Amino acid sequence: MTDARDTSVTPSDPPLLRGAGLTAWRQIADALADEIGSGALSAGSQLPTEAALAARFGVNRHTVRRALAALAERGLVRATQGRGTFVERGQIPYPIGRRTRFSENISRAGREARGELIAAAEIPADPETAEALGVAPGTPVVEMLTVHRADGTPISTARIALPLPRFSGFAAAYARLGSITRAFKDFGVEDYTRLSTRIGARGATPEEAARLDLAPGRPLLAVASVNVDPEGRRIEATRTLFAADRLELVVE
């Protein structure tokens, strides 16, 4: 098939080049990506249903799904069963510095922030955590696994360790208050500052991807940080994984 170009095209409908080297789903994905990039489909907006897109491009719904899967893989859209497919919002600026506080950061960006406790345990510190907290390996610590959301969208997941016995029962306080800052106040820590911050990047494992509602392999910003109380004592070692598709760190 050399050329079967259509001369009678409806205004906004792009004609698909069938039988060429380009697969149909790729052309559809590119067309939608263009519309997202140009702002024709604005951030946060809902895409037409798969059926509607199938009709518009004159293909089977499976083909549209293939295209949408490719866009989801690139982090441009996100599909939720029963709700629809949505254009991902632009990246939230997330300031990091001496006084980083998650809830403040997110609400500054005009979104609702929530921290959810997934699991907690009092266990002996692994070598890495022990070094970060400045205690002997095997010293008991509270370890918490959390997920943070902005407007319902998972933004980050963190593994937080605090030394025992000082912070015995911290997990319950965090689960109740939904904020590290407020839970610290409950334990008499009125203020705390960032001692060190290390930033790496890697692809999401399947489990991490599931927790963050991402495609596996999508880029994560891995931030390891240590917080100290006003007396300089190390009170918190955190390893946070941020979905790089949804957020950008801003050094301040």
Add this chain to the structure above:
Amino acid sequence: MTDARDTSVTPSDPPLLRGAGLTAWRQIADALADEIGSGALSAGSQLPTEAALAARFGVNRHTVRRALAALAERGLVRATQGRGTFVERGQIPYPIGRRTRFSENISRAGREARGELIAAAEIPADPETAEALGVAPGTPVVEMLTVHRADGTPISTARIALPLPRFSGFAAAYARLGSITRAFKDFGVEDYTRLSTRIGARGATPEEAARLDLAPGRPLLAVASVNVDPEGRRIEATRTLFAADRLELVVE
């Protein structure tokens, strides 16, 4: 072939479980990854040749190559034609803050730093660069494409823009001096500081991967920063891509 297990195995040779669900190349990759992780194969050291590994594990060289490809994909090893396959060094700590300087950072980590100019042009600023430099879009700028290495290993690649006409001829100075800091001195800028730093993460495109000698899709830390001179004038907008496998950002 149900079972052809060898009863006479040389001491340190792990027998591969053939015919089970585990593929041979995956077992070999796991075994080598363990040895790297445990330090039995130290960072920077050369692995046995593919032929030697094939003999050791009792498989074809192709099977070993498959295993090594998997390790290279994970960033654990790196192969160079004619030289051999080497265990990747651990991640270099790279401090970022108000006074970030590449050469200082790397040499502080005990490595030899080098900046190489790949390309340069005087072109109108794209909207993003214009905003970063605080000039009107289309204003002419010097744009340079660079690659930085530590001990010969590519660490980062950057796209650096400086406003014209103030920095006309900057690229030649940089190519000659191999350092932004020294080239700035040549233009009468004795000092400069970081105005803003934004950090994201994504997978390497094939071109970026080629420039950094990485597998495509490997994680990159994308750092966009703006530098100002002592009078507060914006003099440099940089978008740097760091190979996250080789480096870790440290906020200071």
Add this chain to the structure above:
DNA sequence: GAGCATTTGTGCGTATGTATC
């Protein structure tokens, strides 16, 4: 510079086990 050994990179053909239709 030429020449050589070493080592990784690549191509092709073949066989086998395991799904899927």
Add this chain to the structure above:
DNA sequence: TGATACATACGCACAAATGCT
């Protein structure tokens, strides 16, 4: 039960890059 497709694994040969003399 075939037919087909795919990933795995093997064997051989040669190309290309590196390091050394």
